[in-house]
Amino acid sequence: MGLVHEFTDPLFSRSSEKAIVRLWTGHGRFRDIPVGYLISGDKGFDGTTGYYPNYNPVIHPAFLTGGNGAQFTEEQIDWNRKACEMRYTSEVVFSRVKRFGGLGGIVPRHHYHYLRDMWA
Numbered sequence: 001m002g003l004v005h006e007f008t009d010p011l012f013s014r015s016s017e018k019a020i021v022r023l024w025t026g027h028g029r030f031r032d033i034p035v036g037y038l039i040s041g042d043k044g045f046d047g048t049t050g051y052y053p054n055y056n057p058v059i060h061p062a063f064l065t066g067g068n069g070a071q072f073t074e075e076q077i078d079w080n081r082k083a084c085e086m087r088y089t090s091e092v093v094f095s096r097v098k099r100f101g102g103l104g105g106i107v108p109r110h111h112y113h114y115l116r117d118m119w120a
Contacts, residue, residue: 016044040083
């Protein structure tokens with residue numbers, strides 16, 4: 001399921017994040033994201049910068065590569081910490097949505113007073 005900053009309908013599917021971003025930008029979504037704004041996402045959003053109308057950079061945690069027993073480098077650990085700090089508000093909002101009573105039904109918009117002011 002995907003939730004987007006501009007009050008789009010949740011999309012229930014097994015599509016990848018890349019496919020969803022490509023679909024929505026192809027239909028005019030994300031036009032209002034200003035130039036230079038960072039997009040925070042998980043690893044599924046890797047490589048989606050080119051799909052946004054203003055080529056907004058996508059911040060996500062580093063990938064662990066190297067097979068069994070691999071560990072993050074010190075540089076990757078530092079990057080992951082920064083990426084998580086940037087994603088903190090999005091994660092808090094999502095956890096509150098889940099705590100509200102699940103993602104079923106319709107959640108009245110008045111429960112989210114500042115939703116237009118954030119990019120979750």
